[in-house]
Amino acid sequence: MAITPPSERIWWRQPIAKIELIWIVVAFLWGLTMFFMMIYWHGAGEQNLSNEAYKIKPQRFAEHAQKMIDEYQVGEEAGFPVVHPPPGSDVYLIARLWQWWPILELEKDQSYRLHMSSMDWQHGFSLQPININVQVHPGYDMVVTVKPDKAGEFGVVCNEFCGIGHHTMVGKIYVVE
Amino acid sequence: MSKLFDYRTCPTTGLRVDRAAEKLIKANAVAAVVFLAIGGFFGLTVALTRWPAVHFLPADWFYLALTAHGFDVLLVWIIFFEMAVLYFASAILLNSRLAGPKWAWAGFALMLSGALITNVVVLQGQSSVMFTSYVPMMAEPPFYLGIILFAVGALIGCGVFFGTLVIAKREKTYEGSIPLVTFGALTAAIIAVFTIASGAIILIPTFLWSIGLVGHIDPLVYKTIWWAMGHSSQQINVAAHVAVWYAIAAMVFGAKPLSEKVSRMAFLMYILFLQLASAHHMLVEPGISSEWKIFNTSYAMYLAVLGSMVHGMTVPGSIEAAQRARGLTKGMFEWLRKAPWGNPAFAGMFMSLVFFGFIGGISGVVMGTEQINLIMHNTLYVPGHFHGTVVAGTTLAFMAITYILVPLIFRRELVMKKVARWQPYVFGIGVAGISIFMMGAGTLGVARRHWDMTFADAVLPFDYPSAAYLMMGLNGIFAIMAALGGVMYVVVVVGSVFFGKKLAEDEKPEYPEVPPESAAVSHYGSAETLKIPGTAFLVGIFFVAFVLYYFVNWKYLSEIWPLS
Numbered sequence: 001m002a003i004t005p006p007s008e009r010i011w012w013r014q015p016i017a018k019i020e021l022i023w024i025v026v027a028f029l030w031g032l033t034m035f036f037m038m039i040y041w042h043g044a045g046e047q048n049l050s051n052e053a054y055k056i057k058p059q060r061f062a063e064h065a066q067k068m069i070d071e072y073q074v075g076e077e078a079g080f081p082v083v084h085p086p087p088g089s090d091v092y093l094i095a096r097l098w099q100w101w102p103i104l105e106l107e108k109d110q111s112y113r114l115h116m117s118s119m120d121w122q123h124g125f126s127l128q129p130i131n132i133n134v135q136v137h138p139g140y141d142m143v144v145t146v147k148p149d150k151a152g153e154f155g156v157v158c159n160e161f162c163g164i165g166h167h168t169m170v171g172k173i174y175v176v177e
Numbered sequence: 178m179s180k181l182f183d184y185r186t187c188p189t190t191g192l193r194v195d196r197a198a199e200k201l202i203k204a205n206a207v208a209a210v211v212f213l214a215i216g217g218f219f220g221l222t223v224a225l226t227r228w229p230a231v232h233f234l235p236a237d238w239f240y241l242a243l244t245a246h247g248f249d250v251l252l253v254w255i256i257f258f259e260m261a262v263l264y265f266a267s268a269i270l271l272n273s274r275l276a277g278p279k280w281a282w283a284g285f286a287l288m289l290s291g292a293l294i295t296n297v298v299v300l301q302g303q304s305s306v307m308f309t310s311y312v313p314m315m316a317e318p319p320f321y322l323g324i325i326l327f328a329v330g331a332l333i334g335c336g337v338f339f340g341t342l343v344i345a346k347r348e349k350t351y352e353g354s355i356p357l358v359t360f361g362a363l364t365a366a367i368i369a370v371f372t373i374a375s376g377a378i379i380l381i382p383t384f385l386w387s388i389g390l391v392g393h394i395d396p397l398v399y400k401t402i403w404w405a406m407g408h409s410s411q412q413i414n415v416a417a418h419v420a421v422w423y424a425i426a427a428m429v430f431g432a433k434p435l436s437e438k439v440s441r442m443a444f445l446m447y448i449l450f451l452q453l454a455s456a457h458h459m460l461v462e463p464g465i466s467s468e469w470k471i472f473n474t475s476y477a478m479y480l481a482v483l484g485s486m487v488h489g490m491t492v493p494g495s496i497e498a499a500q501r502a503r504g505l506t507k508g509m510f511e512w513l514r515k516a517p518w519g520n521p522a523f524a525g526m527f528m529s530l531v532f533f534g535f536i537g538g539i540s541g542v543v544m545g546t547e548q549i550n551l552i553m554h555n556t557l558y559v560p561g562h563f564h565g566t567v568v569a570g571t572t573l574a575f576m577a578i579t580y581i582l583v584p585l586i587f588r589r590e591l592v593m594k595k596v597a598r599w600q601p602y603v604f605g606i607g608v609a610g611i612s613i614f615m616m617g618a619g620t621l622g623v624a625r626r627h628w629d630m631t632f633a634d635a636v637l638p639f640d641y642p643s644a645a646y647l648m649m650g651l652n653g654i655f656a657i658m659a660a661l662g663g664v665m666y667v668v669v670v671v672g673s674v675f676f677g678k679k680l681a682e683d684e685k686p687e688y689p690e691v692p693p694e695s696a697a698v699s700h701y702g703s704a705e706t707l708k709i710p711g712t713a714f715l716v717g718i719f720f721v722a723f724v725l726y727y728f729v730n731w732k733y734l735s736e737i738w739p740l741s
Contacts, residue, residue, distance in 0.1 A: 002357040002423035002434050002495075003270055009353045011437040017707040020439050020490065023716060027486040030720070031479030034727065038471045038547045041731075046739040047548055053464030078636050103637075121314045122396055124555045124624070128639065130737050131622040133554040134461045137396045138313060142463035147739040155639030157632075159555040159624035161307050163314065164237055167628040170635040 049134070049144060056141040061117040065092035069102050077103055080172070090115060093156075093171075095123035095136045097163060100156045100171020108175050111147045124160030127173065133159060148175040182274040188683045189585065197278035198268035198341075202261045202586050204285055206579070207674070209257035212292060213572075214667050216249025221660040224611070228653030229630060229646050236628045240305040243626060245296065247308030251567060252327070252410065253292045258575045259365060259417050260285070260334045265582070266362035266420065267341035273350040276340025280333055287330030295323030307626060309403065312383060312394040321384035328373045328380070335366045335373075357434050357441065358427070361420025364444040365413045371452050372413060375405035397462060404455035412451035414567060415485065416444065418529065418574035422492045425526040425574075428581055429517065432499035435491050435707065443491070446484030450476040457541075460550035470547045482542055489534045489719065493527075494712040501708065509711045525577025525601035529570055532605065536612045537565030539723050549730050552737060555626075558619025565612040568659075573605050576666050583670060584686030589677030591687075597669045604662025610655025618648035620733075 008014055042048055068085055075082040081102040085091050087110035094101040096119035106112055116125055118138040125134045134144065156171035184193040219242045225233035226242075234242060268275040275281060297319075298304050304316035342363070345351060355363070379402040385391040423440070426432040434440045456473030459465055476482060500512030517523050540562040544553045553559065580597060583589060591597050623630055623645050630649065632639050680686055 001427035001431060002440075003427045004356050005351050005353040006357070006437045007433075008437075011354065014436065014438060016436050016439055019707060019709060019713055020435055020487075020494075023490050023713075024439070024483070024487060026720065027483050030724070031475070031483055034542065034546065035471070035475050035478045037731070038475070041548050042467060045548060045735065046741070047551060047734050047737055048467070048741055049461060049548075049551070050741055051464060051466055080637065099636075122311050126555065126622065126624055127738075128622045129642065131552045131556070131620070132737050132740070133551060133556060135463070135554065137463055139395070140397065140463040145741045149738055155637075157622070157624050157627075157639060159627065160311070161240065161626040164240065164305075166240075166626070167236065167632065168635045170632050170637045170639050172637050172639075 052143040054141045054143075055139060056117060058117065058119045058138055061092065061115070061141055062094060062119065064090075064115070065094050065101070068092050073102075074105065077172070082174070085112070087112065089113070092116075093125070094119060095125065095158070096120055098158070098165035098169035100125075100158070100169065103172045103174070105174040105176060106146075106148050108148055108151045108177050111145055114144050114146050115141050116144070117141045121162045122160050123158050123162050123169070126157040126159040128155045128157055130154065135160060148173075151175045151177050184274070185682065187585065188685050192269060192272050194586075195268045195274045197281075198264050198275035199586055201275065201278065201281050201285065202264050202269075202582070205257050205261040205264070206582065206586075208285070208289060208292075209254050209261065209575075210667060210670055212249045212257060213254040213663070215296070216246055216251075216254055217660060217663040219243070219246035220250065221656060224653050224656030226628065227630070227649055229649055231653060232629075237302065237305065239628045240307075240626075241299060241302055244305050244307050245299045248295055248299065248324075249292075250572075251308060252324075253288075255414055255567070255571060255575075256327070256331050256410070257288065259369075259413060260288070260331065261582075262417050262421065262575075262578075263334060263338040263362050263366055264341075265586070266356075266359045266424075267338050267345070269586075270356050270359050271341070271345035271351050273341055273345035273348065276337050276344050278337075281337045284330040284333030284337065287333065288327050289330075291323045291326030291328070291330060293323070294319050294326065298323065309407065310383070311403075312386070312396050312399045315387055318384060318387040321380050321387055325377070325380050325384060328376045331369065332373045335369050338362070338366050354437075357437060358420045358424045360441055361416055361423060361444055364447050365416035365420065367448050368409055368416055368451060369413045372406050372409040375402055375409065379403050379406065397464070400462065401455055401459060404458040405452065408454040408457060409452050411563070411567060412447065412454060412481075414571040415451070416447050418533070418571040419444075419485075419488045419492070421574045421578045422488070422526055422530055423495075425522050425578055425581065426492055426496050426499075429520060429523045429526075430496050430499040432495040435494050435498065435709075439487060440491050443484040443487040446480050446487075450481040450484075453477065453481075454545075457545045457550075460545070460547055461554045467547065474545050474547055474550075479542070482538075485534075485538060489530070489538075490712060490716045492530060493715060494709045497709045497712045498707065509714055513711055519598050520580075521597045521601050522577045522580045524598075525573050525580070525605065528601060528605040528609075529574040529577065532573070532609050532612075533566060533570030534719055535722065536609060537562060537567075537570050539726055540565060540612075540616060542723075543727055543730050546727075546730075549734050551740070552730075552734055553619060555624065556619035557615040557623045557625050560625050561612050561615030561617075561619055564608060564615065569605060569608040569612060573601065573608065576604065577601060579666075579670055583673050583677070584680065587674050587677070588680045589673050590680060591669060592672040592677050593669050596665050600662055600665040600669060602662075603665060604659055607655050607657075607659025607662050611652055611659055614648045614652040614655060618645050618652065621645040621648065623649070
């Protein structure tokens with residue numbers, strides 16, 4: 001029994017039942033499949049994080065964002081600037097207690113280098129309803145190249161707990177044709 | 178030379194039971210159940226708050242309750258119970274005295290005071306930072322101090338366990354190798370040492386930071402090392418509850434491992450690879466290379482997953498073999514149909530096995546896939562997954578073995594046997610529901626650790642789809658069911674410990690049933706003729722479900738915006 005010492009002292013010499021062996025081989029091969037699937041997707045798939053990131057002071061990141069807002073602001077909504085940066089450009093999204101700043105307006109099927117960083121605590125960038133989720137840290141500028149392929153209005157929810165106002169932290173991204 | 182120690186002889190097993198070990202098992206088990214009750218209560222309030230139609234707690238209380246819930250059940254309940262399991266698997270199963278009972282008591286006292294300190298400081302309201310306490314969000318200094326004390330206490334407990342193994346070996350209290358269950362407990366203890374070391378490396382500087390002696394803690398470094406504790410501690414659970422599965426299979430059926438070699442190798446895979454799981458929490462963090470993510474998140478090519486998949490076959494396989502040896506050979510499933518479903522130890526253990534594999538296991542591997550994590554990270558899918566592993570898996574298994582331990586160790590008959598009989602079903606199905614509906618809500622994007630999914634107070638509006646509301650309502654209903662199961666457990670255990678009929682010194686309790694020796698199966702050498710078609714069929718279903726679900730999620734991933 002499993003609660004008593006093995007009845008055969010040289011238990012490691014005992015043969016393994018065929019059915020166990022088969023399962024071990026199947027499970028091992030399945031593990032390899034899943035392992036190589038991740039590598040395969042880096043080549044063949046379209047959804048990969050670049051892992052490009054830089055250390056940055058929050059203030060410096062805010063300056064970049066402000067510059068973008070000053071140059072490309074096209075409107076205002078509920079106190080948030082709405083910004084329409086040119087396709088292919090560097091786009092900045094500030095996470096802070098408790099806002100995603102500013103509102104971005106992107107063009108469908110165009111690529112943007114989206115920079116994200118936090119001014120204070122950690123935040124979670126959760127783009128809805130598509131469900132893309134990325135962690136945003138203070139002191140790190142994370143760069144993700146995004147290419148929106150559907151037009152519409154998208155919510156940016158914060159899904160990392162960031163204090164008492166966490167549940168009010170909602171931002172917006174518009175994708176226009 | 179064996180030293181004299183105070184013991185009694187167990188009428189069921191014939192083993193000598195060290196009274197010092199027995200007392201420590203009792204103390205740790207009781208503390209565990211108390212914190213389960215507290216943490217479970219907080220959990221219920223959390224689930225009721227997340228039920229949009231009920232929205233029970235105000236925001237500040239919600240975040241407080243969620244912090245307390247995570248700490249009390251994920252850490253305190255489970256580690257206290259694991260201490261009981263460690264002492265049982267060493268001193269009792271090895272027929273030995275416990276090494277340094279005084280040290281064990283010191284460890285217990287540290288754990289208890291640490292748990293109390295952190296609970297009090299959380300309840301004071303200034304440390305609602307979640308169990309993970311990600312920097313730079315700061316809790317009050319005692320929050321970290323309590324966790325550190327608790328961890329040091331647990332480390333001492335592991336030391337006592339290792340010491341007991343040494344004593345038992347030296348005093349030759351057993352023949353040959355240690356039992357498989359003890360080997361599983363050893364696995365858990367080794368992982369625990371790694372876990373606690375990681376915790377110390379990050380929490381001690383964080384504590385110093387909270388009192389102003391350290392200037393800056395890097396949030397990315399914090400997260401990487403914190404999860405070397407946070408996730409590895411869940412791997413202690415896995416090793417411990419797998420050991421519990423084997424123990425219950427042995428105690429209820431007299432089941433013998435199909436192959437000692439295979440089962441021990443599977444545990445070895447845990448020791449070697451499970452610690453890499455910190456990466457599961459780092460898949461969408463800035464600046465971490467994909468090579469690092471892929472290697473670590475897959476436990477080096479899924480070798481630890483391989484370990485779990487092996488246990489997933491060998492545990493039910495050993496039960497099937499034992500049942501068939503007893504003559505239940507009709508068709509594929511007579512052995513399972515005629516299993517003692519009214520015995521809460523078996524019912525809990527078997528559900529734990531099934532839920533851990535199908536719900537917790539598959540979802541964990543899928544979510545831990547580098548790219549797929551993008552569509553799940555920090556959504557409710559995450560707690561959905563780990564309620565499948567830690568609650569439906571670990572907690573249910575621990576509850577199940579309690580029904581055996583209370584008569585064996587506390588020497589009391591169970592009270593309210595009818596309640597005990599239904600308890601695993603009520604709790605198990607409740608938790609399975611919680612897991613599934615949270616995963617469903619997460620798939621629809623609902624954020625975890627979030628007070629208000631309607632965003633009523635937000636400046637910019639956003640609405641989740643209505644299906645998400647349905648999911649959260651169902652989650653609330655199943656949480657009530659699980660809480661009821663939890664109450665049933667606490668009532669039966671506390672009732673039995675204090676008011677159960679005392680067993681006479683030589684009286685055998687109802688459980689474990691201790692099957693006749695002839696039932697012990699798969700005598701070695703029978704490996705070529707071993708027949709476990711039922712288990713093979715169940716494992717086949719599991720495999721198909723795994724593969725399908727895995728690729729369905731790649732399909733979901735391929736539908737989001739292209740990212741690079």
